[in-house]
Amino acid sequence: MTALKLSDNELISSMLVGNEEAFAMLYRRRQGAIYRFALQMSGSHALSEDVTQEVFMMLMRDDCSFDAERGSLNSFLFGVARNLVRQRLGREQFYAPMDEDATEITADPTLSGADPLQELARSETIESVRRAVLSLPARYREIVVLCELQELSYADAAVVLDCAIGTVRSRLHRGRAMLIEKLRPKEKELAVAGSVDQTRCFA
Amino acid sequence: MSCEEFQTLAGELARTGQASLTESVPAQADERDSALAHVAECSSCGSEWEAQRSLSGGLRKLAEEMKEISAPVQLEVKLLEAFREHNRVTPTVRAFPVPQRQTHYWWAAAAAALLIVVGIVAVRGRLIGNPKPQDIAKQTEATGERSKTQASMIEEPVKAIDKFATEVASPVHVPSRKTRNAGATIRRPLSAAAEAVAVAANEGQSYEATKEVATDFFPIGYATAPNLQDGGQLVRVELPRSAVARFGLPINMDRTSERVKADVLIGVDGLAQAIRFVH
Numbered sequence: 001m002t003a004l005k006l007s008d009n010e011l012i013s014s015m016l017v018g019n020e021e022a023f024a025m026l027y028r029r030r031q032g033a034i035y036r037f038a039l040q041m042s043g044s045h046a047l048s049e050d051v052t053q054e055v056f057m058m059l060m061r062d063d064c065s066f067d068a069e070r071g072s073l074n075s076f077l078f079g080v081a082r083n084l085v086r087q088r089l090g091r092e093q094f095y096a097p098m099d100e101d102a103t104e105i106t107a108d109p110t111l112s113g114a115d116p117l118q119e120l121a122r123s124e125t126i127e128s129v130r131r132a133v134l135s136l137p138a139r140y141r142e143i144v145v146l147c148e149l150q151e152l153s154y155a156d157a158a159v160v161l162d163c164a165i166g167t168v169r170s171r172l173h174r175g176r177a178m179l180i181e182k183l184r185p186k187e188k189e190l191a192v193a194g195s196v197d198q199t200r201c202f203a
Numbered sequence: 204m205s206c207e208e209f210q211t212l213a214g215e216l217a218r219t220g221q222a223s224l225t226e227s228v229p230a231q232a233d234e235r236d237s238a239l240a241h242v243a244e245c246s247s248c249g250s251e252w253e254a255q256r257s258l259s260g261g262l263r264k265l266a267e268e269m270k271e272i273s274a275p276v277q278l279e280v281k282l283l284e285a286f287r288e289h290n291r292v293t294p295t296v297r298a299f300p301v302p303q304r305q306t307h308y309w310w311a312a313a314a315a316a317l318l319i320v321v322g323i324v325a326v327r328g329r330l331i332g333n334p335k336p337q338d339i340a341k342q343t344e345a346t347g348e349r350s351k352t353q354a355s356m357i358e359e360p361v362k363a364i365d366k367f368a369t370e371v372a373s374p375v376h377v378p379s380r381k382t383r384n385a386g387a388t389i390r391r392p393l394s395a396a397a398e399a400v401a402v403a404a405n406e407g408q409s410y411e412a413t414k415e416v417a418t419d420f421f422p423i424g425y426a427t428a429p430n431l432q433d434g435g436q437l438v439r440v441e442l443p444r445s446a447v448a449r450f451g452l453p454i455n456m457d458r459t460s461e462r463v464k465a466d467v468l469i470g471v472d473g474l475a476q477a478i479r480f481v482h
Binding site: 018020023024027028031032034035036039040048049052053056057060061122125126128129130133144147148149150151172173176177179180183184 | 211214218254255257258259261262264265266268269270272273274275278279281282283285286287289290
């Protein structure tokens with residue numbers, strides 16, 4: 001109960017003297033965001049698992065370079081995860097992903113109680129956005145993931161990416177513009193398909 | 204608001220919800236109002252605004268969809284195991300790193316100090332252990348085994364050996380380490396030679412034996428000039444006359460079969476340092 005109230009820095013201090021409970025608490029608090037970030041960046045569960053593991057292994061090592069004065073633990077962990085993801089993606093860019101490694105993060109529309117057609121449309125939207133994000137160049141993808149999906153502030157994102165806030169702002173602007181361009185043809189196709197169906201109905 | 208200004212703000216405005224804008228920052232609320240007014244007038248900016256809003260909505264849905272995703276449970280188990288392992292090993296390294304090293308240093312320092320002390324004592328002991336000629340003479344008197352004549356015979360060789368030692372010291376340029384006492388520089392070879400002479404006297408040998416002519420000391424091998432102050436022993440030996448030639452001295456070829464006397468200076472390390480030939 002008391003561990004829940006402790007800050008990240010207090011947990012880190014406790015963890016460094018060998019408190020396993022503090023490490024477990026820290027892991028449970030931060031692992032989700034790190035794992036999701038890696039997944040949104042790579043689209044691979046296996047890579048995300050590896051990256052999450054390496055991030056927390058690094059945290060428990062003696063040579064961990066976390067400095068509370070330079071930024072929050074969250075930003076630090078995101079920074080480490082970002083570097084690891086980029087390393088892994090750079091290494092694995094020549095490998096074609098296997099089918100089982102392809103992510104299916106959309107929910108099954110038949111399982112929810114809502115209108116299946118609406119759910120299907122929602123799932124399609126989410127999937128198209130996910131694919132669009134994954135197709136962005138890494139420097140824009142990471143800023144979109146951090147600011148839009150992880151909801152980090154510009155300042156925190158600047159710490160993670162080790163750049164100026166103005167750079168974050170301009171990259172995000174550019175990243176969003178690219179996403180709109182990628183999603184636009186889809187909208188056009190859907191519009192065309194819709195009109196064809198209508199004609200058939202009237203006929 | 205111009206289209207250019209709107210394009211710059213559109214993404215930002217679409218990201219932040221309407222409520223937050225109007226409630227939090229009045230300046231941003233004003234911007235939003237003017238942006239919306241522009242959208243109503245400009246159709247191209249209107250479509251851009253819709254695209255931005257639709258993108259923000261899609262991203263929000265994706266974020267919501269993924270909110271429940273987390274790392275597999277077995278990863279936590281693995282990491283906790285690694286944490287335990289890490290902390291099992293590390294304390295043994297962290298616990299006594301400095302004290303162990305300090306202990307080693309202290310042992311080494313103590314051993315070194317002990318060696319130095321033993322070395323000094325050994326050198327001092329050697330120096331003290333070699334009797335002076337006067338002491339030998341007194342000792343001889345004390346024994347009463349020798350007559351007064353013999354004692355006087357010993358005194359005289361001692362004087363002769365003093366002269367010898369001066370001869371020995373000068374050609375090899377003995378470095379005077381103990382400058383405060385010049386006599387100390389010749390004490391060591393003197394004592395060695397005097398001892399030899401005293402032994403000879405005890406054995407009843409002729410006093411005339413001290414009336415010898417000796418050459419300078421020649422260094423043997425690659426040894427540097429012999430330092431008599433370092434101690435050592437003079438050993439009288441007999442060599443073939445041809446050995447004289449090896450040190451560049453002239454010899455009589457008709458008497459090569461004869462033997463010559465020589466004093467070999469043996470250093471404290473037991474090695475021959477120098478030689479002189481005696482006639």
